Amino acid sequence: MTFRNTPSWKVIYLIRNPRDILVSGYFFWIISKFVKRPESLEQYFEWFTQGHVAFGSWFDHTRGWMSLRGQENVLIVSYEELKQDTRSVVQKICRFLGKKLEPEELNSLLKHSSFQVMKENKMSNYTLLRGWLIEDKNGSLMRKGIxxxxxxxxxxxxxxxxxxxxxxxxxxxPPELFPWE
Structure with a gap:
C-alpha cells in the first residue's frame, strides 16, 4: 500500500487475534442471509485460512496495513489492548487525532461504548436487521466481546x-505487533 504522506487524513487500524476473528466470523456467517453459509466450523476454518471469506485474507490485509506502521498518520491498535485498558487506548486515540476529551466526556464515551451497553442497544447490536440480513430470530452480531x-x-x-x-x-x-497469546 502506498499513501501520500499528507496531514489531511488519518487511519486508525484495529487488529484482533485472527483466531478470535475466525470464530466470531463463523458465528456471524451462520446466521447471515447474504453470504454462503459454512456447514461447520471446520469448513469455515478452511475458508478463513485460505482467504476464501468476505474481504479476503486476514493475513494479506493485516500484513499490508502493518507495512504502514510508523507513519505519522497511521495508528495501529489491538482489540486486546482496547479490552485490557479502554481508557488508555481512548486517550491514545485522542492524542493521535489531536483532540482532548473532558473527564466527563471520556467517562460518557467509556460507558456508552462498553460491549454490554452496545449489545443492549438496538442501534448498535443489529437486531433491527433480524429477518432481513440476519435469519436467526435470536441471532446477534454481538456475541461475547471477549x-x-x-x-x-x-x-x-x-x-x-x-x-x-x-x-x-x-x-x-516483529512478534510484538501481535499482542495476543
Missing part, C-alpha cells in the same frame, strides 16, 4: 495448523 474465545472452539490440531499458517504468513514482522 478475547481468547477461540480456545473454546479450536481443536488441538486446528490450533497447531493455524499457528503454522500464522508463522508462515506473518514471517518477518
Amino acid at each position: 478475547s481468547g474465545d477461540w480456545k473454546n472452539h479450536f481443536t488441538v490440531a486446528q490450533a497447531e495448523v493455524f499457528d503454522r499458517i500464522f508463522r508462515e504468513k506473518m514471517a518477518g514482522l
Whole structure:
C-alpha cells in the first residue's frame, strides 16, 4: 500500500487475534442471509485460512496495513489492548487525532461504548436487521466481546495448523505487533 504522506487524513487500524476473528466470523456467517453459509466450523476454518471469506485474507490485509506502521498518520491498535485498558487506548486515540476529551466526556464515551451497553442497544447490536440480513430470530452480531474465545472452539490440531499458517504468513514482522497469546 502506498499513501501520500499528507496531514489531511488519518487511519486508525484495529487488529484482533485472527483466531478470535475466525470464530466470531463463523458465528456471524451462520446466521447471515447474504453470504454462503459454512456447514461447520471446520469448513469455515478452511475458508478463513485460505482467504476464501468476505474481504479476503486476514493475513494479506493485516500484513499490508502493518507495512504502514510508523507513519505519522497511521495508528495501529489491538482489540486486546482496547479490552485490557479502554481508557488508555481512548486517550491514545485522542492524542493521535489531536483532540482532548473532558473527564466527563471520556467517562460518557467509556460507558456508552462498553460491549454490554452496545449489545443492549438496538442501534448498535443489529437486531433491527433480524429477518432481513440476519435469519436467526435470536441471532446477534454481538456475541461475547471477549478475547481468547477461540480456545473454546479450536481443536488441538486446528490450533497447531493455524499457528503454522500464522508463522508462515506473518514471517518477518516483529512478534510484538501481535499482542495476543
